[in-house]
Amino acid sequence: MNPPVHQPRQRPLAIGPLRAFEAVARRLSFSAAAEELYLTQSAVSRQIRSLEEELGATLFQRGTRHVELTADGLLLQSAVLAVLERLDGTVRQIRQARGRRVVNVTTFASFASLWLIPRLEAFQREHPDMDIRVSAHDQIVDLEDSEIDIALRYNVPKGMPSSAQRMFGEVLTPVAGPWMAAQAAAGQAPALREAADLRQHTLAEEDDQRPSGLYLSWRRWLATQGHPELQPRRWMYLNFTYQQIQAAVSGQAIALARLPLVVESLQRGELVEPFGAAGRIDSPTAYWLLLSRQGRSRPEVVEFARWIGEQAALTRQAIGEADPAGADPQGDRSS
CATH class of the missing domain: 1.10.10.10 (Winged helix-like DNA-binding domain superfamily/Winged helix DNA-binding domain)
Structure with a gap:
């Protein structure tokens, strides 16, 4: 058996x-x-x-x-x-559906620190019954397999789904702290009038080996200015964009800044563009907003996405970029 x-x-x-x-x-x-x-x-x-x-x-x-x-x-x-x-x-x-309204947002750390968080106070004054939870890291979250409602991302157009809304494009510009710029103008520090003068300065470089890091590099900027082989006095390698900006504000280095993220700091005088608009260059990357499927059905998420779209329009205006036709906070991409 x-x-x-x-x-x-x-x-x-x-x-x-x-x-x-x-x-x-x-x-x-x-x-x-x-x-x-x-x-x-x-x-x-x-x-x-x-x-x-x-x-x-x-x-x-x-x-x-x-x-x-x-x-x-x-x-x-x-x-x-x-x-x-x-x-x-x-x-x-x-x-959450039975208590306070909460919108869950994912984005990368520098965008959260330099663009999103400084604007949140105004939104929350207008919407005191709504909480915003920001998850800031470089890991890409699957919107359809998570509790995230909105993703704010940085990518080239071909890397984004058709549902993504383009917020604004990328512009890069050298920035320095006002004290450093004033010292250079007064002859009390190395000159800072043209690209060749960067030989006497410290440059803050993003320590990023991803393909997108090539667009953010000083090497690319220097090549567009006719100085592809220029070596600064020293390099300062930092992991995140906001760290480079902190180094510039404190006068430790000159940063190649993402203009959409620092335009308000320039307007307030916290940073200076030593080469003015002539030092600005474009990048093929852009900033995008995506709504999750579950987020589209929640009024508070749609409202927050609409507000983000309004803030993005102000940033486009500040950096001199034309508004895309038919921008839709709920997701149609314009690029």
Whole structure:
């Protein structure tokens, strides 16, 4: 007689043991997971044993003083993370719908620091019942697989979907702190009248190996000015655009700034364009707004996108860029 064939269990896994598993897998500690989940260590251990019995697999190698994931544990961890993140995001949306209105925005750190956040106070004065949650990092978020409502991105036109709204284009210009510019004009510091004078100055360069970094480089700007081989007194390599601007404001270096992000600082006199409009060059990249599918159905998200569109129009005017015909805050791209 043949032995009975083992049939795997078909019932769904309970969410409690999965929570316990995720915490232990992330912390690699039963006691730390128990503290995080407000459970006893024995309760967490029982949930993990229950899960292992349900799966018929060992998820952790347990040592005297350490815990390690097995191959099956690693496989389950990757799946559980995605499931719990999506579940938690949906729960937050449901809770938000019954409480204060919240708009979730993702963008890159320099755009958040230099363009978006300085404008938010005005919006929130007009909409005191609406909260804006800004997630600022360089990781591209999938709008259709997250809780994000709006993405503000930086890319060339061919890299954007047809639903993207173009906010404004890119213009690059050298900027310096007003004190440095005044010292140079008075002859108390190296001259700063033409591109060749940059040999005597420190240049803040974006330390970015991505293709878009080529458009933001001093090498490209110097080549357009007829000085492709010019070497400054020294280079200052920085990771983010806002760091370069801080270096310029403090007089430590001259930065090649993204004009849309610093035009208000120029107007207030916090920065100076030593070469004026003649030092400006264009870039094929631009700034874009995208709405998620779920965001399009929420009035507060549409309202915030409309406001972003209004602010973008002001930036276009400030940098001397014509308004695109038929701009639509809900998404039609104009480029």
